[in-house]
Amino acid sequence: MEKTRYPGIYRRNGAYVGVVTYRDGFGRKKHKWLSPEPTLTRARDARRNMLNDLERGLRPDGSKMTLEQFVTECYLPDAEMRLRSNTLRNYRTWLVHDFLPVLGKLRLKDITRRHLQQLDAGLSRPTAVQCHAVLSAVFSFAVRDEGVLAVPCATVRRPRYKAPEARHLQPEDARRMLAGAVGNPIEPAIVLGLAGGLRIAEVTAVRWADL
Numbered sequence: 001m002e003k004t005r006y007p008g009i010y011r012r013n014g015a016y017v018g019v020v021t022y023r024d025g026f027g028r029k030k031h032k033w034l035s036p037e038p039t040l041t042r043a044r045d046a047r048r049n050m051l052n053d054l055e056r057g058l059r060p061d062g063s064k065m066t067l068e069q070f071v072t073e074c075y076l077p078d079a080e081m082r083l084r085s086n087t088l089r090n091y092r093t094w095l096v097h098d099f100l101p102v103l104g105k106l107r108l109k110d111i112t113r114r115h116l117q118q119l120d121a122g123l124s125r126p127t128a129v130q131c132h133a134v135l136s137a138v139f140s141f142a143v144r145d146e147g148v149l150a151v152p153c154a155t156v157r158r159p160r161y162k163a164p165e166a167r168h169l170q171p172e173d174a175r176r177m178l179a180g181a182v183g184n185p186i187e188p189a190i191v192l193g194l195a196g197g198l199r200i201a202e203v204t205a206v207r208w209a210d211l
Helices: 040-055 067-082 085-103 113-121 125-146 171-181 187-196 200-205
Strands: 009-012 015-023 029-033
Touching: 009 040, 015 040, 067 085, 067 125, 085 113, 085 125, 113 125, 171 187, 187 200
Parallel strands: none
Antiparallel strands: 009 015, 015 029
8 A cells, every 4th residue: 555645545456545533432543444436536535525524523434223223222212301292102103104114224324315205205295294304303313423424314305295274163162162161170171272272282281380
């Protein structure tokens, strides 16, 4: 292997290879050898891109975990501490039933925009919109905590979908509900929901501290 006049670039077997030195997540010194390039210019560009990733705080090793491993071992345990119970239940349903059967066996760093576009194409439009948001959250967490080099969702256009207007009670419906709830143990919850325009999940989540 022969040194070139450019730091970190070597000539080997008629091709050019670059090497980058960095610290992994445990502070250990690592050397990353890049794939051989046919020209010196391409080798320098590849090394420069790797250095740019390092400056952005992204480790060049990426994550070798599969999507299924990452979701079950890393993302969901963290989400349980951050998300509301209903949101977490929806996320878990979409991940387990829609994502993992299709993409679960792929390594995080191997998932491309093509995989995500094919996934969106096989779902209904409302589900595709929700799935795009959930996967974006998963990959953003992977970039921040696992050092994945790219966020595939960032390069995939979010599916378009205009949700229909939510059903709501007319004044006469609300009056009938209030009349029927008099004396019922859940009367306060019904009054609160109607007065505040709250969803059922929001009403049941209210605590005295919120009031």
